[in-house]
Amino acid sequence: MQAALADSWDLLTPGIALKRYGACGCTHCALDALISLKQTHGFKGGDIETIECVSHPLAKKVLQHARPDTGLQGKFSMEHSLAAALDGMLTLAHYEDAAVQREDVRRLVPRVRFVVDEALESSPSADAVPAIVTARLRDGRAFRERVDVPLGDRRRPLSDADRRQKLATCVALGADVAAVDALWNRLERLDGENDWRALWTLAAQVA
Missing domain, CATH: 3.30.1330.120 (2-methylcitrate dehydratase PrpD)
Structure with a gap:
């Protein structure tokens, strides 16, 4: 049972859908x-x-x-x-x-x-x-x-540029551009993150 749970992560397969627009x-x-x-x-x-x-x-x-x-x-x-x-x-x-x-x-x-x-x-x-x-x-x-399939669906994933733009539009409109860039770069390297406190602090600063 443990092996089956550990080997199946929906975040990776089939993956998650990202909504390109802020509407239904x-x-x-x-x-x-x-x-x-x-x-x-x-x-x-x-x-x-x-x-x-x-x-x-x-x-x-x-x-x-x-x-x-x-x-x-x-x-x-x-x-x-x-x-x-x-x-x-x-x-x-x-x-x-x-x-x-x-x-x-x-x-x-x-x-x-x-x-x-x-x-x-x-x-x-x-x-x-x-x-x-x-x-x-x-x-x-x-x-x-x-x-038939919108951008952001698992079958038509968003490009890096689209995901970066999505992040920028989801945070406060007055957020510092440098802080948004820093958060984006850290999130893109999340697998190797070892300072979670700094990541949460940066996320709070952006939001």
Whole structure:
């Protein structure tokens, strides 16, 4: 029994999923699709005529706030998340009350059409809800992308740069950059860490 327990660590195999965005996991495939389209084709919020998101019914059951008023509601809103993603790289700041209530974001929210299609996936998980996103621009162009597994999933792990950015956005907004870098470097060498008190002190300093 002891050998079996010692030889099986889920942290290593199959590994853990890291959420790239600070919203419900049901939004993540759709967000990956829209951000990929935006990076590829260079459009912005002002260029958008409509955004159509087709996802599994599970997402519709969980994401119940089509017109959110608070940051917490925004985390469970496909409409707000996709509208906010047009603002730049989606961060925790986009899920604060003030960000949800921004007029430029509110103007985009009604342009997001969120519908479901049971055929997308028979048994999605809360961490991987497939989505097809179509961005239609005012100039008549339309771009479409489907994502079945979000970045951060064990099957599509985040890059070092993405994980570093995630750390930076999860700590206090005013954290010292040098301290964040120092914490990142120590965490990357966690297997060889021998001064845990110093590590906790540094983590507290960053947070």
